[in-house]
Amino acid sequence: MESTAPDDGPVEQFESTLRGELVRPGDAGYDDARAVWNGVIDRSPALIVRCAGVADVQRAVGFARETDLPLSVRGGGHNVAGTAVCDDGLVVDCSAMTAVRVDPDARTAWVESGATWADVDHETQAFGLATPGGVVSDTGVAGLTLGGGIGHLRCKHGLSCDNLRSVELVTADGEFVRASETENPELFWGLRGGGGNFGVVTGFEFELHPVGPAVATCLVFYPADQLGPVLRSYREFVADAPREVSSLVFAGELPEEELFDAGDRHRQKFAIMGCYAGDPDEGAATLEPLREFADPLADASGRLPYVEFQQLLDADYPDGLRYYWKSCYLDGLSDAAIDRIGHWAAAAPSPLSTVDVWQLGGAIADVGMDESAFGGRDAPFLLGVEANWEDPDADEANVAWVRDCLADVRRFSDGSLYLNFAGFLEDNDELVQATFGDAYDRLVALKDEYDPTNLFDRNQNVRPSGHGGR
DSSP states (O other): OOOOOOOHHHHHHHHHTOSSEEEOTTSTTHHHHHOOSSTTOOOOOSEEEEOSSHHHHHHHHHHHHHHTOOEEEEOSSOOTTOTTOOTTSEEEEOTTOOOEEEETTTTEEEEETTOBHHHHHHHHGGGTEEOOOOSSTTSBHHHHHHTOOOOTTHHHHOOTGGGEEEEEEEOTTSOEEEEESSSSHHHHHHHTTSTTSSOEEEEEEEEOEEOOSEEEEEEEEEEGGGHHHHHHHHHHHHHHOOTTEEEEEEEEOOOOTTTOOHHHHTSOEEEEEEEESSOHHHHHHHHGGGGOSSOOSEEOOEEEEHHHHHTTTGGGSOTTOEEEEEEEEESOOOHHHHHHHHHHHHHOSSTTOEEEEEEOOGGGGGSOTTTOOOOOTTOSEEEEEEEEESOGGGHHHHHHHHHHHHHHHGGGBOSOOOTTSOOOGGGOHHHHHHHHGGGHHHHHHHHHHHOTTOSOOSSSOOOOTTOOOO
């Protein structure tokens, strides 16, 4: 659907109703306001509403609906697929809404939708508490949680969305709605893993768990020629590991200047990273085998403050770098799959790219599809393919590498994906349906109820019945 910017008169009247800021093309802060973390994304919205609270969100959604402007929603963090901004439309920007309020007695936290996991950790760790976030601290709470939320505490405490107690959002008709197990429970089911299909979330209530302040961690680097034997030992380790262990493997060049001298910096290698969500002394002993599968190139394992561990990867994902990620759930970590992981890691056109294996299971598998919309509950591993590069002239080569890798390794998968590592929007209509499986029709029914015109279509979209989208 083509759209044009509304006339100045209605825009000025709309602006007068806002507590936050309205940014338009030509304004001094416009280019900064439209820029997102992923440097590949270069879009030019007609209007950007930097919301100061729920009322601004309601007015922005209403104005987009009334003027038939395309609408996109921005939280506080990465948004690798670039859905946070749209050309010639209206951006509901919640990134200034960053409040976090902790109730240490109830072990809950109320989090506004523009917060990052660094914001959450800062407040919750003051009380020795945490809720499962991601593995990079400046990831946004909203996008990660609505897409599931796989982080360092996943096997012990589940996904980010599994720890939700309630959600507040503005729906397509401008209504402010609360969803929980007892209030709009079907909507609550869909919000836990169904993405941003049903409205603009303005706040989350999370359950908290005792974590830290220090945790036992593993970060060990091995040479690439040991990938096969080490991953075979790794799959045996995770099969019997206690739930307190959550780990991942990432393979590539990994040119960490602080860890490697010039001779090793540009060698192909892989790393095992993980933590133990429990007593640090027990954790150090439990994680020890991960550090002894072969002779390491470097070993940065040890006891760390939980907040510091959450930030270890932040510098590897800076604003403005170019990113394209995809994923699939693996049926297992077979010898054949291990061989292809090594092949594609070595074939990456960028030294910053990796092929990643995420350990799943534990608390993730305790939750059924009838309890949340998240797909992939039964998979033992997730494969992530991350193209991260600097040169715009290398866009085609990096995107092709990711797509070729996924086309190859999908034989080890049921074909479903993790919505937060899903490539660009044009990739995913069929894959989104495959990911949700039997739950897809249930999500469509929710879409029909809360967004029958598909106003919220800049996401991994569940289309309402009979609607082809914009």
